[in-house]
Amino acid sequence: MELYPIFGWLDGLLEKVGITGPTADLITLVALAAMVFGLLSLIALFLVWWERKISAHIQQRFGPMMAGWHGVLQTVADAVKLIQKEDIVPTLADRKVFFWAPVICFVSAFAAYIVIPFGEGLIVSDLNIGILYIIAITTFTVISLLMAGWGSNNKYALIGGMRSAAQAVSYEIPLVLSILGVVMVAGSMSMVDIVESQSGWGGFRWNIFFQPLGFVIYLIAATAEANRTPFDLPEAEQELVAGFNIEYSGMKFAMFFLAEFVNMFTVSAIATTVFLGGWNGPFLPSWIWFLGKTLAIVFLLMVFRWSFPRLRVDQLMEFAWKVLLPLAFLNILYVGVFAKWLNW
Amino acid sequence: MTQDLHTEKMVINMGPHHPSTHGVCRLILTLDGENVVECEPVIGYLHRSIEKICENRTYAQCIPLMDRFEYVTSMSCNWVFALATEKLTDLEIPERAEYLRVIMTELNRIASHLLCIGVTGLDLGALTPFLYTFRERELILDLFEMTCGQRLTYNYIRIGGVSQDIPDEFIPKCREFLDIFDEKVDDYEKVLTENPIWMARNKGIGVISKQQVYDFAISGPSARASGVDFDIRRDDPYSVYDRFDYTIPVFEGGDSYDRYRARVQEMRESAKIIGQALDQLPGGDIRAKVRAMFKPKAGEVYSRIENSRGEMGIYLLSDGGKKPVRVRARGASYNHLLIIPEIIKGLKIADLVAIFASLDVILPEIDR
Numbered sequence: 001m002e003l004y005p006i007f008g009w010l011d012g013l014l015e016k017v018g019i020t021g022p023t024a025d026l027i028t029l030v031a032l033a034a035m036v037f038g039l040l041s042l043i044a045l046f047l048v049w050w051e052r053k054i055s056a057h058i059q060q061r062f063g064p065m066m067a068g069w070h071g072v073l074q075t076v077a078d079a080v081k082l083i084q085k086e087d088i089v090p091t092l093a094d095r096k097v098f099f100w101a102p103v104i105c106f107v108s109a110f111a112a113y114i115v116i117p118f119g120e121g122l123i124v125s126d127l128n129i130g131i132l133y134i135i136a137i138t139t140f141t142v143i144s145l146l147m148a149g150w151g152s153n154n155k156y157a158l159i160g161g162m163r164s165a166a167q168a169v170s171y172e173i174p175l176v177l178s179i180l181g182v183v184m185v186a187g188s189m190s191m192v193d194i195v196e197s198q199s200g201w202g203g204f205r206w207n208i209f210f211q212p213l214g215f216v217i218y219l220i221a222a223t224a225e226a227n228r229t230p231f232d233l234p235e236a237e238q239e240l241v242a243g244f245n246i247e248y249s250g251m252k253f254a255m256f257f258l259a260e261f262v263n264m265f266t267v268s269a270i271a272t273t274v275f276l277g278g279w280n281g282p283f284l285p286s287w288i289w290f291l292g293k294t295l296a297i298v299f300l301l302m303v304f305r306w307s308f309p310r311l312r313v314d315q316l317m318e319f320a321w322k323v324l325l326p327l328a329f330l331n332i333l334y335v336g337v338f339a340k341w342l343n344w
Numbered sequence: 345m346t347q348d349l350h351t352e353k354m355v356i357n358m359g360p361h362h363p364s365t366h367g368v369c370r371l372i373l374t375l376d377g378e379n380v381v382e383c384e385p386v387i388g389y390l391h392r393s394i395e396k397i398c399e400n401r402t403y404a405q406c407i408p409l410m411d412r413f414e415y416v417t418s419m420s421c422n423w424v425f426a427l428a429t430e431k432l433t434d435l436e437i438p439e440r441a442e443y444l445r446v447i448m449t450e451l452n453r454i455a456s457h458l459l460c461i462g463v464t465g466l467d468l469g470a471l472t473p474f475l476y477t478f479r480e481r482e483l484i485l486d487l488f489e490m491t492c493g494q495r496l497t498y499n500y501i502r503i504g505g506v507s508q509d510i511p512d513e514f515i516p517k518c519r520e521f522l523d524i525f526d527e528k529v530d531d532y533e534k535v536l537t538e539n540p541i542w543m544a545r546n547k548g549i550g551v552i553s554k555q556q557v558y559d560f561a562i563s564g565p566s567a568r569a570s571g572v573d574f575d576i577r578r579d580d581p582y583s584v585y586d587r588f589d590y591t592i593p594v595f596e597g598g599d600s601y602d603r604y605r606a607r608v609q610e611m612r613e614s615a616k617i618i619g620q621a622l623d624q625l626p627g628g629d630i631r632a633k634v635r636a637m638f639k640p641k642a643g644e645v646y647s648r649i650e651n652s653r654g655e656m657g658i659y660l661l662s663d664g665g666k667k668p669v670r671v672r673a674r675g676a677s678y679n680h681l682l683i684i685p686e687i688i689k690g691l692k693i694a695d696l697v698a699i700f701a702s703l704d705v706i707l708p709e710i711d712r
Contacts, residue, residue, distance in 0.1 A: 059476070
């Protein structure tokens with residue numbers, strides 16, 4: 001399955017109707033955006049349901065059972081409920097900042113998918129700085145959380161926003177350094193090139209076998225980036241009630257909520273692309289391999305959340321700067337020496 | 345940087361409706377960033393004037409009020425009031441009633457500790473142990489429901505005995521529970537005790553020294569976690585507690601982690617007591633003959649028992665009439681709340697939540 005035949009078909013259809021040139025390009029792009037957006041919304045809805053099911057089964061409960069088969073429609077029902085809710089803005093809130101925070105959060109969460117290869121040829125745009133682009137665009141989430149914390153004019157929200165800023169800045173560094181090892185080996189920052197560099201051994205020459213340390217560092221830092229337990233301090237509900245999103249309700253809250261799940265899928269998709277060989281794998285179509293590996297990482301992140309307590313803020317910082325960062329440097333050194341020596 | 349950044353301290357109202365203040369406690373926190381500079385508890389949001397209402401009720405009518413005094417361990421509240429009135433009379437309490445009281449109160453202690461441990465996990469972000477502890481707590485509540493029809497406010501222990509005998513299926517069900525309980529506690533310990541994050545969050549946090557235990561009259565598991573070997577069940581024995589073989593866990597650290605471990609150990613010991621009590625359970629009456637209009641002798645008395653949180657006491661002043669002249673209830677939580685401002689200074693908000701949970705402060709007991 002590839003995207004280009006679909007475009008060809010769409011272009012042909014448009015030509016028949018008599019639309020050509022920039023208008024046709026625009027229509028194709030909008031169709032593409034709608035496809036990615038629709039797919040991701042579906043994935044986010046599924047992940048919310050899945051998380052509720054996993055948490056329920058870990059805790060010996062059933063979880064949602066009433067809406068649809070085993071509650072599959074529960075998230076849809078929740079979303080409909082949230083849309084109907086009154087949109088409350090606190091009187092003393094900074095209205096502009098308050099409004100734009102969830103929008104930025106939502107957009108930046110989705111923008112990362114421009115360069116993620118869902119399968120062989122299933123990529124919106126293969127930028128030659130793909131991985132750099134993703135790291136840059138996902139960091140926008142932090143700005144939105146800070147804005148939400150500041151704009152709400154609530155003390156708990158402010159602490160939550162500040163925590164998220166400190167946390168994201170700290171964990172961004174080991175995250176980038178752990179990916180750097182792979183970029184060094186692949187010799188490119190394009191996502192497609194990185195995946196293709198792992199296509200040897202019948203589709204099993206994955207980077208995780210060469211750089212297990214890098215993978216572990218990435219996974220831990222990514223958990224922190226996605227604000228998941230044990231690193232979910234910005235929204236620690238027991239300390240800060242709900243952190244940065246305390247004043248948000250209705251659709252704005254839903255945007256934060258969906259963005260969180262999209263972000264979780266993003267970091268898992270990057271882990272798949274960079275360390276688990278992306279779409280590479282025998283027999284099955286490439287997109288099934290990609291989706292399967294990504295969902296496996298998502299599953300791991302969910303199990304983390306339901307089995308660990310939360311770290312304290314100073315322990316969180318210490319862990320990033322005193323443990324992860326030196327290990328990440330060590331990983332780069334190790335990759336540098338071995339890549340040169342064994343000619344990976 | 346030549347000039348220091350201008351910073352301000354932030355005053356934040358934690359509560360009365362905050363998920364981690366276990367009820368309606370309000371803490372006025374002065375924060376320097378994440379650090380707590382000052383903490384001032386404000387209480388009274390749950391005041392129901394139980395002590396004053398008791399003065400207008402007969403002794404028998406006071407017992408259901410006592411259920412509300414501290415609704416997590418209602419059995420102890422019933423018992424401590426019944427004990428006070430019994431001290432002012434020369435009632436012979438039947439043996440069977442004493443054993444039933446022990447069984448019920450120890451079951452209630454386990455239920456209370458399960459709640460405390462689960463909620464501590466919840467407050468530290470570990471959501472799963474909470475559901476696990478509630479799963480076992482449910483079994484205990486089923487036993488209570490089977491016996492007296494209630495799951496929270498039992499009104500079971502009455503003056504002179506207990507309200508009704510246990511049904512036939514109680515003993516097998518209770519034994520079934522005791523059989524699986526030790527394994528379940530092992531499960532909680534697997535999830536929490538050895539968990540590195542749990543240790544990092546609890547070890548060395550909120551240390552209460554031995555001297556502070558005496559100064560603030562801390563009691564119960566919180567005192568025993570600080571190395572004070574005192575348990576009213578053993579050191580000022582009431583009822584039939586001298587007939588059981590059990591140990592009282594004492595730890596030396598005095599931090600949140602030891603308070604947690606003391607509770608876990610106490611649950612195992614309570615299960616042992618229940619097992620022995622079921623073995624020794626004699627037949628016979630469940631209540632002494634008490635006149636419909638119960639009147640104790642004139643005088644004053646203080647009765648105390650070991651509750652799951654610490655010393656629970658009732659001071660009772662009687663003029664020989666059908667109503668008490670004065671009732672004063674003592675709960676351990678008040679002292680436990682008062683020590684928090686002392687030990688919290690310089691720690692983080694997240695630590696405050698951990699300490700609050702580990703001291704097992706419960707608000708109805710403070711506000712009464």
